[in-house]
Amino acid sequence: MEWTGLNELREKFLSFFESKGCLRLPSFSLVPKDDNSLLLINSGMAPMKKYFTGEVTPPRKRVTTCQKCIRTPDIERVGITARHGTFFEMLGNFSFGDYFKHEATAWAWEFFTKVLEMPADKLYVSIYQDDDEAYKIWTEEVGVDPSHMVRLGKEDNFWEHGSGPCGPCSEIYFDRGPEKGCGKPDCHVGCECDRYVEVWNLVFTQFESDGKGNYTPLDHPNIDTGMGLERLACVMQGVDNLFLVDTIQNIMKKISEITGVEYGTDDKKDISLRVITDHIRSTTFMIGDGVLPSNEGKGYVLRRLLRRAARHGRLLGYTEPFLYKVCDTVIKENLTAYPELKEKQEFITKVIRVEEESFAKTIDQGFKMLQNIIEDADVKTLSGEDAFKLNDTYGFPIDLTREILEEKGIKVDVDRFRELLKEQKKRSRDARKNAGADAWISDSTDLSDVEKTEFVGYTDLECKSKVLAIVKDGIRIESAGEGESVVLVLDKTPFYAESGGQVGDTGVIESGSFSADVFDTTKDTSGKLFLHECSIKSGSVNVGSEVNCVIDKERRADITRNHTAAHLLQAALRQVLGNHVQQAGQLVSDTTLRFDFTHFEAMTAKELIEVENLVNQKIFEAIEVNTREMPIEEAKKLGAMALFGEKYGDVVRVVSAGDFSVEFCGGTHVKNTSNLGLFKIRQEGSVAAGVRRIEALTGYGVLNYINKVNAAIVGACTALKIANPKAVVEGAQKASEIIKAQQKEIAELNSKLAVNKLAEFFANTEVENGVRIVTGSLSDVNADVLRSMCERGKDKAPNAVIVLAAVNDNKVTFAAACGKAALEKGANAGKIVKTVAQAAGGNGGGKPDLAMAGAKDPDKVEKALSIVKDTVYSMLK
Known part of the structure; x- marks a missing residue:
C-alpha cells in the first residue's frame, strides 16, 4: 500500500461511496441542531439520529459523510499520551433501511484492499460472538481467511444504548506487525498492545431493544459505520500516532517555528506541543461553527481548550499570544474539505487573539495567587473558596487549577467549589427571574389540549377573540374576577409575544363590564400558545368568553421603530x-x-x-x-x-x-x-x-x-457658575485642574503625616530574637500610603518586620514588609499578612519582602495585630 495524505484519504473514501449510490453530505456543524442531549457533535451518526429513528426523512436512503467531531471527557489525557485528542474526523457510510450486511462488508473490504491496496493478510475482522450470519458473509462471500476472523463478546461487538435500535458490530483491524506488539505468545486482536489497530466499525442495526434484555427484529435494518480519518491516516502513513499525520504534523511544525521548540527533544515539551496542536484544531473548527468563548456550555469548552493551550505555550517559555497565528495553518491544511473556514478566517483569528489577550491580562495575577499557595508547605488541599476566587476573579477554569496543583501534589476541594458555583448561578437566576410569569405558568401546567393561538398582530392592532384557558398561580381555572392576576390564552391575538429579542406587547382585553390590563405577552414552551399576563381591573371572565383585544398602539410603534x-x-x-x-x-x-x-x-x-x-x-x-x-x-x-x-x-x-x-x-x-x-x-x-x-x-x-442632555448642560452651567453653555468644557477643565492640585497637596500632607506616624510606631519597639517587630493601625489611609510606609520602614531598618492596618469605610487593609536581615532570619511578609488577615475575616498574600491583604471585620484589627509577634517568631531560624 502507498503512503496517502489525510486530505486524499478523505476524498477517496467519499468518492468511493458516491460510486455505490451514496449521497455525499457535507459535515454537519459541531453545534447540534434540535438535540439537547449533546453539547457538541461527537460522532458521525450523531447529527443523523432522526434519520435512523424515522422522525425525519433522509435526503436519500444511502448517505456518506466525513463528520467533524469534538470529544472532551479525556481532555486531561490529551498531550500526556499521543493517542488522545479532542478533535477528529469520522468517515462514515449509512443505510436507512436500504442496503445491509452483504453490501456493507463487501464495500468495506473493497475499499481497503482495492482502493487503498491494503494487504489482505494484514487485515483482521471481529464479529459479535453469536452473529453467524456475519461470519458466513465475511468468510464465504467477502473471502476473508477464517484464521483472520475473531468472535468477541457483547461488550466489544454489540452496539446498544438503553432502549431503542441496536445490533451487532463488526470491526476491521490492521496488523502493524509483531515489532509493535507486546511479545506475548497469545497476543491477538483485542490485546491492549499497539499491534492490532481497530480502524473501521460496522454497526448492523437490526433489533429494537426494550432495555430489559428483549430484542425484536427491525422491519428495515440500518447500517451505521464509523472510521476515524486520523487513525486511518496513521495506518496509511506508517506513523505511531495522530500527531505524526501529515496535516497535523504541519500544524505542530508551525507551533515549533513560533515557540522555537522542536518535537521529540524533550518529553515534557512534547506534551505541551501535542496539547497546543490538538486544541488549536478544535478551537478553530468550533469558532468556525459559531461557538464563542463564555463561562457556560459550548463556550466554556472552547474557553477551556484555548486557555489550556495558552498555558502550555507558557510552559514552553512563550508568554506572548500566538495561537491566533497557528489557526491560519489549521485553515490552510483543511481548506479542501472545509472552504468555509477561509471565509471566516479573519473572524476566527480575532476571536482567538482576543481570548488569548484577555487570558494573559488575568493569568499572571492568578499564577501569583497559585504560587503563594504552592510555596506554603503546609497546604495539602486548595480550599473551594480559593478555587472559586481563581475562577471568578482571575478566569482560571477549575480544570486548569487542578492540573497545575496536582503537578505539585496539592489537591483541590472541587465539591466545595461546585457548591459555590451553584450558589452563584442561583443568585444570577434569581436576579433575572420574571417572578410573575414563573408563578403563573409552570412545567406542571398542562395546556396540551389548548388550540394553537393565531397571531394577527402583523396587520391588526386589535381583534375579537375567544378565551381558551385561564391560569392562576400555575393552575388552570374556569373563571377569574376583579383584582386577580392571571394568564389568558386566546384563540386569536394581535399581541406580539416576546421572542427574537423583541419584548411582548401590552394593552387591554375587555368585554362589557370586564376589563383587564395586559402588562406582558409571552409564549409557552411549545411556542404555539400566546400567554397574556393580565391584571383584572373590573368584572369577570370565563373560559369561552368572547373578548376584544387592543394593544397599546403608541408603545408598539416605538418598539417597531427600534426593531x-x-x-x-x-x-x-x-x-x-x-x-x-x-x-x-x-x-x-x-x-x-x-x-x-x-x-x-x-x-x-x-x-x-x-x-x-x-x-x-x-x-x-x-x-x-x-x-x-x-x-x-x-x-x-x-x-x-x-x-x-x-x-x-x-x-x-x-x-x-x-x-x-x-x-x-x-x-x-x-x-x-x-x-x-x-x-x-x-x-x-x-x-x-x-x-x-x-x-x-x-x-x-x-x-x-x-432634552436630558440639554438639562444636564444647564445644570453644569449653574454648578460652575457659567452663563454661556459654550464655556462648559473650559469651566470643567479649570475645576479639574483645581481638584488635581488640591489632591496633590493632600497626598503630600498625608505622606508627611505617615512618616511621623511610622516614627511613632518604631519608637515603641525594640530588637528581640534578632528582629524588630513594628505594628500599628491607622484610619482613613489608603492602600498606597500603607504600602509606602512599609517600604520606607524596611529600608530604614533591615532587621524590621512591619505590619500595618488601615480601616476605610468599614473595610480593612493590611500591609506587611520584611527588611533584608529579617528575611535572612526566615521572616516572610506574604505568609505573615495572610495569617494576620485571616484573624480578621480576610485573606491575602504576596512576596516575602512586601505583601498586602484585605479583611472584613474592623473590630478584629487589634486582635489580628496582636498575633504578629508569635507568627514571626514561629518562622525564625
Whole structure:
C-alpha cells in the first residue's frame, strides 16, 4: 500500500461511496441542531439520529459523510499520551433501511484492499460472538481467511444504548506487525498492545431493544459505520500516532517555528506541543461553527481548550499570544474539505487573539495567587473558596487549577467549589427571574389540549377573540374576577409575544363590564400558545368568553421603530467594521434597543459617528421596508442574514430595507425607514470577550435624550457658575485642574503625616530574637500610603518586620514588609499578612519582602495585630 495524505484519504473514501449510490453530505456543524442531549457533535451518526429513528426523512436512503467531531471527557489525557485528542474526523457510510450486511462488508473490504491496496493478510475482522450470519458473509462471500476472523463478546461487538435500535458490530483491524506488539505468545486482536489497530466499525442495526434484555427484529435494518480519518491516516502513513499525520504534523511544525521548540527533544515539551496542536484544531473548527468563548456550555469548552493551550505555550517559555497565528495553518491544511473556514478566517483569528489577550491580562495575577499557595508547605488541599476566587476573579477554569496543583501534589476541594458555583448561578437566576410569569405558568401546567393561538398582530392592532384557558398561580381555572392576576390564552391575538429579542406587547382585553390590563405577552414552551399576563381591573371572565383585544398602539410603534433600527444598525456595523460582525443578541423595547455583536475591540469615536450617520442616511432616504415569507433556500440566495443558533423552518419570514438590510425575522417593523425619525447611539461597550454592545434610541427616544442632555448642560452651567453653555468644557477643565492640585497637596500632607506616624510606631519597639517587630493601625489611609510606609520602614531598618492596618469605610487593609536581615532570619511578609488577615475575616498574600491583604471585620484589627509577634517568631531560624 502507498503512503496517502489525510486530505486524499478523505476524498477517496467519499468518492468511493458516491460510486455505490451514496449521497455525499457535507459535515454537519459541531453545534447540534434540535438535540439537547449533546453539547457538541461527537460522532458521525450523531447529527443523523432522526434519520435512523424515522422522525425525519433522509435526503436519500444511502448517505456518506466525513463528520467533524469534538470529544472532551479525556481532555486531561490529551498531550500526556499521543493517542488522545479532542478533535477528529469520522468517515462514515449509512443505510436507512436500504442496503445491509452483504453490501456493507463487501464495500468495506473493497475499499481497503482495492482502493487503498491494503494487504489482505494484514487485515483482521471481529464479529459479535453469536452473529453467524456475519461470519458466513465475511468468510464465504467477502473471502476473508477464517484464521483472520475473531468472535468477541457483547461488550466489544454489540452496539446498544438503553432502549431503542441496536445490533451487532463488526470491526476491521490492521496488523502493524509483531515489532509493535507486546511479545506475548497469545497476543491477538483485542490485546491492549499497539499491534492490532481497530480502524473501521460496522454497526448492523437490526433489533429494537426494550432495555430489559428483549430484542425484536427491525422491519428495515440500518447500517451505521464509523472510521476515524486520523487513525486511518496513521495506518496509511506508517506513523505511531495522530500527531505524526501529515496535516497535523504541519500544524505542530508551525507551533515549533513560533515557540522555537522542536518535537521529540524533550518529553515534557512534547506534551505541551501535542496539547497546543490538538486544541488549536478544535478551537478553530468550533469558532468556525459559531461557538464563542463564555463561562457556560459550548463556550466554556472552547474557553477551556484555548486557555489550556495558552498555558502550555507558557510552559514552553512563550508568554506572548500566538495561537491566533497557528489557526491560519489549521485553515490552510483543511481548506479542501472545509472552504468555509477561509471565509471566516479573519473572524476566527480575532476571536482567538482576543481570548488569548484577555487570558494573559488575568493569568499572571492568578499564577501569583497559585504560587503563594504552592510555596506554603503546609497546604495539602486548595480550599473551594480559593478555587472559586481563581475562577471568578482571575478566569482560571477549575480544570486548569487542578492540573497545575496536582503537578505539585496539592489537591483541590472541587465539591466545595461546585457548591459555590451553584450558589452563584442561583443568585444570577434569581436576579433575572420574571417572578410573575414563573408563578403563573409552570412545567406542571398542562395546556396540551389548548388550540394553537393565531397571531394577527402583523396587520391588526386589535381583534375579537375567544378565551381558551385561564391560569392562576400555575393552575388552570374556569373563571377569574376583579383584582386577580392571571394568564389568558386566546384563540386569536394581535399581541406580539416576546421572542427574537423583541419584548411582548401590552394593552387591554375587555368585554362589557370586564376589563383587564395586559402588562406582558409571552409564549409557552411549545411556542404555539400566546400567554397574556393580565391584571383584572373590573368584572369577570370565563373560559369561552368572547373578548376584544387592543394593544397599546403608541408603545408598539416605538418598539417597531427600534426593531427596524436594529436591522439597519447591523447592516451599518458590517459595512463600517467588516463582515465578521454578527448579531450575538438583542433586546428591542419601546424605550431603547440593545444590540450585541461580534467585534474585538472598542469602537472608536470616528467609527461610532460613521455608523450613526449611515443609519440616519438610510432613514432620510425613506426606504420601503418589506416583509415576506419564502422558502429558506430562496432567502439564503437573497443573502438574508440569519441569527446563529436560531431554529428556522422550511419557510421563513424575511424583512428587507431595500438592498441595505435583508434579515430573517419574526418581529414587527415600520413600513418605511423614515418612520424612525432619528437614530442616536447612546453608548458602546464590552459584554464578553469578542462581543460588544450598542445601546441606541429612535424617534421620541432621541428627543427625550436631547432634552436630558440639554438639562444636564444647564445644570453644569449653574454648578460652575457659567452663563454661556459654550464655556462648559473650559469651566470643567479649570475645576479639574483645581481638584488635581488640591489632591496633590493632600497626598503630600498625608505622606508627611505617615512618616511621623511610622516614627511613632518604631519608637515603641525594640530588637528581640534578632528582629524588630513594628505594628500599628491607622484610619482613613489608603492602600498606597500603607504600602509606602512599609517600604520606607524596611529600608530604614533591615532587621524590621512591619505590619500595618488601615480601616476605610468599614473595610480593612493590611500591609506587611520584611527588611533584608529579617528575611535572612526566615521572616516572610506574604505568609505573615495572610495569617494576620485571616484573624480578621480576610485573606491575602504576596512576596516575602512586601505583601498586602484585605479583611472584613474592623473590630478584629487589634486582635489580628496582636498575633504578629508569635507568627514571626514561629518562622525564625
